[in-house]
Amino acid sequence: MTDLKLYQVGTFAAGNRLVDLELRSVQAHADRANSITSGHRACQGCGEALGARYVLDAAMRAAGGDVVVANATGCLEVFSTPYPESSWQVAWLHSLFGNAPAVAAGMAAGLRALGRETRVVGQGGDGGTVDIGFGCLSGMFERNDDVLYVCYDNQGYMNTGVQRSGATPPAARTANTAPLGPEPGNAFGQGKSAPLIAMAHEIPYVATATVADLRDLERKVEKAMSIRGARYLHVLVPCPLGWAAASSDTIRLARLATESGIFPVFEAEYGEVTAATPIRRPVPVDEYLRLQGRFAHLFGKHARPDLVARIQAAADRNIVRFGLVEAEPRTGS
Amino acid sequence: MDHPFAITLDVGSSRANKTGSWRTERPLYVHNQPPCNRACPAGEDVRTWLYDAEEGGDAYERAWRRIMEVNPFPAVMGRVCYHPCETGCNRGQLDEAVGINSVERFLGDEAIRCGWQVTVDQPSSGLRVLVVGAGPSGLSAAYQLARLGHEVTIIEAAAKPGGMMRYGIPEYRLPREVLDAEIQRILDLGVHLQLGTTVTDLDATMREGRYDAAFLAVGAQLGRRAHLPAGTASHVVDAVALLHHLGEGDRPMLGRRVAIYGGGNTAVDAARTAKRLGAEESVVVYRRTRERMPAHDAEVREAEEEGVRFTWLSSITQVEEGSLTIERMELDETGFPQPTGVTEQLPADSLVLALGQDSDLRFLDGVSGIEVDHGVVTVDEQMMTGRPGVFAGGDMVPDQRSATVGIGHGRRAALGVDAWLHGRTTAQPDDAAPAEFEALNTWYFADAPRAHRPLLEAVRRSSTFDEVVQSLDADSALYEARRCMSCGNCLSCDNCFGVCPDNAIIKTGDPDTPYLIDLDYCKGCGLCAAECPAGAIRMAPEDI
Ligand SMILES: Cc1cc2nc3c(=O)[nH]c(=O)nc-3n(C[C@H](O)[C@H](O)[C@H](O)COP(=O)(O)OP(=O)(O)OC[C@H]3O[C@@H](n4cnc5c(N)ncnc54)[C@H](O)[C@@H]3O)c2cc1C
Ligand SMILES: Cc1ncc(C[n+]2csc(CCOP(=O)(O)OP(=O)(O)O)c2C)c(N)n1
Ligand code: SF4
Ligand code: SF4
Numbered sequence: 098m099t100d101l102k103l104y105q106v107g108t109f110a111a112g113n114r115l116v117d118l119e120l121r122s123v124q125a126h127a128d129r130a131n132s133i134t135s136g137h138r139a140c141q142g143c144g145e146a147l148g149a150r151y152v153l154d155a156a157m158r159a160a161g162g163d164v165v166v167a168n169a170t171g172c173l174e175v176f177s178t179p180y181p182e183s184s185w186q187v188a189w190l191h192s193l194f195g196n197a198p199a200v201a202a203g204m205a206a207g208l209r210a211l212g213r214e215t216r217v218v219g220q221g222g223d224g225g226t227v228d229i230g231f232g233c234l235s236g237m238f239e240r241n242d243d244v245l246y247v248c249y250d251n252q253g254y255m256n257t258g259v260q261r262s263g264a265t266p267p268a269a270r271t272a273n274t275a276p277l278g279p280e281p282g283n284a285f286g287q288g289k290s291a292p293l294i295a296m297a298h299e300i301p302y303v304a305t306a307t308v309a310d311l312r313d314l315e316r317k318v319e320k321a322m323s324i325r326g327a328r329y330l331h332v333l334v335p336c337p338l339g340w341a342a343a344s345s346d347t348i349r350l351a352r353l354a355t356e357s358g359i360f361p362v363f364e365a366e367y368g369e370v371t372a373a374t375p376i377r378r379p380v381p382v383d384e385y386l387r388l389q390g391r392f393a394h395l396f397g398k399h400a401r402p403d404l405v406a407r408i409q410a411a412a413d414r415n416i417v418r419f420g421l422v423e424a425e426p427r428t429g430s
Numbered sequence: 431m432d433h434p435f436a437i438t439l440d441v442g443s444s445r446a447n448k449t450g451s452w453r454t455e456r457p458l459y460v461h462n463q464p465p466c467n468r469a470c471p472a473g474e475d476v477r478t479w480l481y482d483a484e485e486g487g488d489a490y491e492r493a494w495r496r497i498m499e500v501n502p503f504p505a506v507m508g509r510v511c512y513h514p515c516e517t518g519c520n521r522g523q524l525d526e527a528v529g530i531n532s533v534e535r536f537l538g539d540e541a542i543r544c545g546w547q548v549t550v551d552q553p554s555s556g557l558r559v560l561v562v563g564a565g566p567s568g569l570s571a572a573y574q575l576a577r578l579g580h581e582v583t584i585i586e587a588a589a590k591p592g593g594m595m596r597y598g599i600p601e602y603r604l605p606r607e608v609l610d611a612e613i614q615r616i617l618d619l620g621v622h623l624q625l626g627t628t629v630t631d632l633d634a635t636m637r638e639g640r641y642d643a644a645f646l647a648v649g650a651q652l653g654r655r656a657h658l659p660a661g662t663a664s665h666v667v668d669a670v671a672l673l674h675h676l677g678e679g680d681r682p683m684l685g686r687r688v689a690i691y692g693g694g695n696t697a698v699d700a701a702r703t704a705k706r707l708g709a710e711e712s713v714v715v716y717r718r719t720r721e722r723m724p725a726h727d728a729e730v731r732e733a734e735e736e737g738v739r740f741t742w743l744s745s746i747t748q749v750e751e752g753s754l755t756i757e758r759m760e761l762d763e764t765g766f767p768q769p770t771g772v773t774e775q776l777p778a779d780s781l782v783l784a785l786g787q788d789s790d791l792r793f794l795d796g797v798s799g800i801e802v803d804h805g806v807v808t809v810d811e812q813m814m815t816g817r818p819g820v821f822a823g824g825d826m827v828p829d830q831r832s833a834t835v836g837i838g839h840g841r842r843a844a845l846g847v848d849a850w851l852h853g854r855t856t857a858q859p860d861d862a863a864p865a866e867f868e869a870l871n872t873w874y875f876a877d878a879p880r881a882h883r884p885l886l887e888a889v890r891r892s893s894t895f896d897e898v899v900q901s902l903d904a905d906s907a908l909y910e911a912r913r914c915m916s917c918g919n920c921l922s923c924d925n926c927f928g929v930c931p932d933n934a935i936i937k938t939g940d941p942d943t944p945y946l947i948d949l950d951y952c953k954g955c956g957l958c959a960a961e962c963p964a965g966a967i968r969m970a971p972e973d974i
């Protein structure tokens with residue numbers, strides 16, 4: 098057979114019986130590390146549990162299993178380690194809510210002093226990363242510590258009951274951004290983009306990813322693991338509880354977030370964007386918002402098309418800014 | 431107990447926590463019926479043979495054998511079937527239907543090229559079955575009956591087997607070497623074929639041949655006549671007779687200007703044939719509009735490309751030498767054509783009538799139990815007539831008339847005959863739920879526009895009987911097979927295994943049940959079902 102490129106589900110699904118084992122994702126392998134294993138107490142359909150396994154299994158494969166992990170307080174820590182149980186099948190250390198990047202940096206320094214090749218991953222939720230842990234993270238970047246830091250962004254402080262974080266999107270309902278008044282939900286114009294701030298530190302590698310594009314996520318982890326110094330990966334992980342969405346919609350929501358332009362997927366090296374994942378099947382932001390109870394107040398009886406339009410405008414800006422429609426969309430083959 | 435530095439407590443695994451107890455719904459792997467399978471009149475398991483073919487190489491033979499389970503004519507059907515499977519195909523709602531028919535043809539041609547054969551795997555039953563008519567339906571039944579171990583004799587009136595596949599469908603759509611090869615493969619199973627013999631009295635033939643059962647498939651050989659006032663010098667022939675002569679190797683004389691009356695596939699075949707026989711003008715006269723024409727779109731298009739003209743909304747009222755009187759029609763509210771009184775002349779040296787065919791059932795006169803209604807024989811679900819042990823199928827029973835339908839009848843009847851001979855009833859057909867397009871997650875399918883079969887260049891089309899529609903090359907055939915979305919059945923993409931946040935799916939390595947749900951840990955989130963490309967997982971409520 099010649100160079101036939103199409104393989105049915107191409108590179109979109111986890112595996113593909115028509116291609117060599119090596120070309121399938123890490124997740125398609127029955128012997129994957131399962132870094133976070135069954136029995137954890139994450140909600141049904143938890144994007145964070147899924148994202149953490151995707152990332153760490155890929156990191157484990159890239160580093161031949163020689164990985165240690167520092168984990169900030171948050172859902173990921175709480176649902177995985179109620180004493181005496183642990184879901185972790187990697188060497189894993191719980192730190193505080195606000196210091197995981199610093200702990201990871203210390204682990205890297207210690208291992209270097211011991212002459213060990215062990216690789217270090219730091220990880221936390223968006224609250225632990227973009228809010229309380231942000232000083233530690235910035236320091237880790239500035240010193241170019243040899244750590245891959247991963248933020249699992251579920252856009253709120255989910256573990257403590259869905260409070261607003263610096264990563265909560267405008268108009269979203271949280272426990273402390275009520276859907277009331279002229280600007281219901283979270284305020285527009287606040288919050289921050291941690292990936293762009295990470296880029297401003299001109300560290301070797303910054304990337305965003307989602308649980309909807311496994312191959313892209315794994316490739317980025319693998320690439321990050323091939324680099325030394327400070328690396329930052331920001332992964333969108335929908336939260337059925339905090340977003341008031343169906344547990345079966347977790348991956349669909351992540352996909353709609355990228356296809357609408359709301360969550361740009363890109364990578365950057367030394368402060369420059371080097372690649373962006375083009376939109377394949379464009380959708381208006383409505384399709385993304387309507388599936389989530391946290392945006393329910395934008396629709397229905399007292400609909401707020403003006404606010405939906407502002408969210409659309411922000412998505413359109415991302416599309417222009419990151420060139421999300423310019424490049425050739427992926428065909429999957 | 432000794433602990434490493436700074437460790438004071440033992441840890442247990444969270445696997446002690448059986449989160450399966452949270453579940454209110456459980457995922458189930460399903461085997462739903464894809465629309466291609468549902469639509470195939472021959473009963474092919476299209477999805478599964480495409481699944482085999484997708485592997486290419488050695489798997490082609492596996493795919494071919496799967497077709498051969500139900501249809502002994504992959505190379506023929508891969509050319510002449512009207513492919514309702516493609517009309518039903520879910521991929522049509524995404525971009526364009528999978529080219530099922532072209533892959534079938536590719537496999538059929540591979541089989542001929544490589545000399546693949548089938549065998550009889552059942553011990554001989556010692557029972558004798560008569561088949562009347564060697565058209566697609568009779569041959570299909572003979573094939574199945576032979577493989578079931580029965581001794582089969584086909585009695586056929588014509589000089590060669592094939593029925594309308596030989597004496598109807600023209601060569602430019604079905605090269606005779608292909609037909610001959612697939613018929614020979616059936617005969618090689620030990621089927622007796624008695625050519626040039628017309629059955630005139632079924633009771634007598636059955637008695638003399640000591641047959642235990644019979645399958646009748648005499649088709650519909652009689653061209654329907656219209657009552658047209660015609661002068662003595664006018665040249666009127668019917669399309670079936672014309673094509674029959676052609677099938678015998680004659681080149682009938684039709685003249686320079688030929689008109690064809692009718693709107694079905696036979697009319698189009700006659701018109702395209704007239705062109706190839708040298709007619710400068712070949713005009714199809716039809717009473718309704720193109721939209722209402724029963725002929726298939728692709729064939730009308732191909733005919734137009736070859737220079738065949740169509741006059742819609744026209745009926746013929748008078749036939750004279752060299753000319754026809756045509757009356758313009760208009761459709762009433764019910765879509766029925768009504769005369770307008772406006773007439774015109776159409777010059778024509780001959781007129782070919784393609785107004786449908788009737789079955790010649792005289793050989794059944796006096797056979798007790800057989801019921802004929804509207805010119806066709808009544809049969810039950812097993813294709814048995816009112817006479818026990820006598821079955822019928824194909825064009826002579828009430829159903830759609832196509833070779834594929836006939837093949838399906840032949841197989842169903844063969845199973846019915848076999849069951850009847852053994853005093854059993856046949857197994858109920860499986861009633862799997864339909865695999866709906868909405869259940870698929872089409873995001874996962876790679877973008878893949880359809881590969882179409884190339885056509886012979888137009889100059890050679892209007893002067894020769896060379897095959898018009900060409901084969902897909904090997905790469906394109908494999909590509910086309912891989913466009914299949916495996917509707918309602920697992921395609922082993924590992925996506926469910928990948929997306930479960932609870933690692934609650936086990937990969938077994940067994941191709942028959944590649945995945946199992948670990949109900950100790952499955953929380954019932956439904957992600958596996960939502961993200962299965964093929965819609966092969968269903969969420970079912972737990973009893974709680
Ligand atoms: C011009 C034309 C084009 C067509 N094109 C297509 C196509 O592209 N695709 C498609 O699917 N279908 C097509 N059809 C329809 C298809 O050919 C028929 O539906 C199909 O052949 C019917 O199969 P059968 O076995 O019932 O009958 P036939 O194919 O008609 O076979 C019946 C056989 O029985 C023999 N026979 C009849 N009476 C007796 C007797 N008393 N004793 C012994 N033998 C007897 C006949 O000689 C004949 O060989 C076409 C039909 C025509 C006329
Ligand atoms: C210093 C400190 N303040 C507050 C808390 C309580 N606390 C624990 S987790 C958490 C929120 C975690 O949010 P995020 O980091 O986004 O992770 P998520 O639970 O959403 O995954 C808070 C406020 C704490 N543990 N420590
Ligand atoms: S995509 Fe495949 S399984 Fe689905 S209807 Fe088409 S041919 Fe059949
Ligand atoms: S997700 Fe893939 S592997 Fe799982 S059932 Fe569906 S087709 Fe099969």
Ligand code: SF4
Nearest residue numbers: 930952953955956958
């Ligand atoms: S994804 Fe896992 S937990 Fe969710 S329903 Fe499927 S098997 Fe169960």
Ligand SMILES: [Mg+2]
Nearest residue numbers: 222223251253
């Ligand atoms: Mg969070």
